[in-house]
Amino acid sequence: AQTVTQSQPEMSVQEAETVTLSCTYDTSENNYYLFWYKQPPSRQMILVIRQEAYKQQNATENRFSVNFQKAAKSFSLKISDSQLGDTAMYFCAFMKHGGGSEKLVFGKGMKLTVNP
Amino acid sequence: DTAVSQTPKYLVTQMGNDKSIKCEQNLGHDTMYWYKQDSKKFLKIMFSYNNKELIINETVPNRFSPKSPDKAHLNLHINSLELGDSAVYFCASNLHDNEQFFGPGTRLTVL
Numbered sequence: 001a002q003t004v005t006q007s008q009p010e011m012s013v014q015e016a017e018t019v020t021l022s023c024t025y026d027t028s029e030n031n032y033y034l035f036w037y038k039q040p041p042s043r044q045m046i047l048v049i050r051q052e053a054y055k056q057q058n059a060t061e062n063r064f065s066v067n068f069q070k071a072a073k074s075f076s077l078k079i080s081d082s083q084l085g086d087t088a089m090y091f092c093a094f095m096k097h098g099g100g101s102e103k104l105v106f107g108k109g110m111k112l113t114v115n116p
Numbered sequence: 117d118t119a120v121s122q123t124p125k126y127l128v129t130q131m132g133n134d135k136s137i138k139c140e141q142n143l144g145h146d147t148m149y150w151y152k153q154d155s156k157k158f159l160k161i162m163f164s165y166n167n168k169e170l171i172i173n174e175t176v177p178n179r180f181s182p183k184s185p186d187k188a189h190l191n192l193h194i195n196s197l198e199l200g201d202s203a204v205y206f207c208a209s210n211l212h213d214n215e216q217f218f219g220p221g222t223r224l225t226v227l
Contacts, residue, residue, distance in 0.1 A: 035215060043204065043223075044218070044220055044221070050215050089157055103149065104149075104159075104216060105161075106158070108157070109157050
């Protein structure tokens with residue numbers, strides 16, 4: 001079974017700073033996907049970024065980038081130039097490849113607060 | 117142009133009642149899911165359906181019964197509600213191995 005670990009329950013940063021959220025996972029699968037989802041106070045789950053395990057290049061989406069270390073089973077999220085709107089819960093998630101009906105396995109989440 | 121919608125958004129009910137939550141997606145996806153988010157914000161899969169067929173049933177009490185009348189809808193019926201069922205329930209959908217799109221969630225409170 002796959003497990004996802006987010007060891008930092010909470011972090012706070014100042015606006016415009018850079019912050020890194022850590023995530024490690026455990027799996028015996030070779031083909032899989034990793035995701036970071038954001039959940040602001042509105043409760044909506046929003047996809048931040050996605051990484052396919054077969055790709056060596058780290059995914060980037062504007063201010064968001066990941067450091068994917070497959071051998072170490074590590075998938076950290078870097079947020080550059082933090083904005084107040086980045087305040088949210090952040091969830092790291094794993095999804096096995098194949099079948100089309102694979103579940104997301106989530107970490108426990110991390111609460112990020114961006115202060116003005 | 118809502119992608120994944122759920123009704124109701126809030127549901128407050130007494131212990132022992134039976135209730136349903138409805139989910140619809142207009143994205144043309146073939147797989148739909150129910151996730152439960154508990155009071156500590158932990159999200160866990162409950163069910164998944166692919167083209168109306170049950171694929172995942174993740175050790176959920178049989179008081180919970182999903183129903184998929186067509187591939188755009190996945191409803192969740194809960195019998196004999198208990199205090200521990202209080203949570204936020206999320207519907208999601210995806211196409212093949214792509215990312216899952218989530219509905220707005222239904223906050224269920226059992227009194």
